[in-house]
Amino acid sequence: MTDIIRDLPQDERPRERLLQHGPETLSDAELLAILLGSGVRGKNAIQLARELLYQGMPALRQRDLHQLATIPGIGPAKAARIAAAIEFSRRIANSQTKGPPDYDRTALGRDLVTRCARFRQERFGAALLDARYRILRDREIFVGTVNQTLVSTRDILRFALMEEAHALVIYHNHPSGDPTPSKDDQSFTVRLRDSLRLADMHLVDHLVIGAHGYYSMMEGGMI
Known part of the structure; x- marks a missing residue:
């Protein structure tokens, strides 16, 4: 039987672990589970996140909004959160604090x-x-x-x-x-x-x- 995240011990819940120990202590699946917010029937958010990450982070990053939304258990709302997080991380990575970057x-x-x-x-x-x-x-x-x-x-x-x-x-x-x-x-x-x-x-x-x-x-x- 699949465990619901709220039924897990507090030190095993991703959100609580992040708040107590910091985001760097969480696995990729646990971080993604926080973005997902909830699982689906038969799968909690961590299990669903592991399925999304089965082919690795690059494969997930290459999926567009429509492709994400059509994955069983994801839907438009979860897809939007994932796509927003991917785009936000890209913008942070590309941001510069010392003026315009040189063309390379x-x-x-x-x-x-x-x-x-x-x-x-x-x-x-x-x-x-x-x-x-x-x-x-x-x-x-x-x-x-x-x-x-x-x-x-x-x-x-x-x-x-x-x-x-x-x-x-x-x-x-x-x-x-x-x-x-x-x-x-x-x-x-x-x-x-x-x-x-x-x-x-x-x-x-x-x-x-x-x-x-x-x-x-x-x-x-x-x-």
Whole structure:
């Protein structure tokens, strides 16, 4: 018979243990159980959390809100709490206290691979840089279909001008998982590069994001 958490001894309940000993003393499953709040018939919150973590933390992080909500025993409310915690932890990890971070292709590329892993549609974004190549702002601009996104060079130029950017790095994901740039990707990049030059701005790179890595069009000699 499954034990209900409130029927467990107090020193075995995740919330009470956290309050008494601190969050660092809890297992991954116990921390997740606190987020879940409750279990379902036949499973308490800790058992449900262990099932969610069966494939590891990276697999859980890559699930989007819809995928989480369709897991038996989770539903929209629990899925929302998990998704909010994942996003909040990502923002904390990316936060800087010493001003805008310097642009680093490898760091940005790896971060984008993680961020885009759960997306099933093409998404296009840009990181705007100042004259010292520090990241002023990183924002998703367009959301497309499963195999394309309709991007306007005019809208990107307007966005960059509004933020008074000196240069920018654009990026988009390939839901297929293959980061190889398409011919459309290449022609669009050239058009945008030329448009930015007219506004005295520099296109630093176009990163194409795949399932396990990214492709730099600058490193590939396409810009």
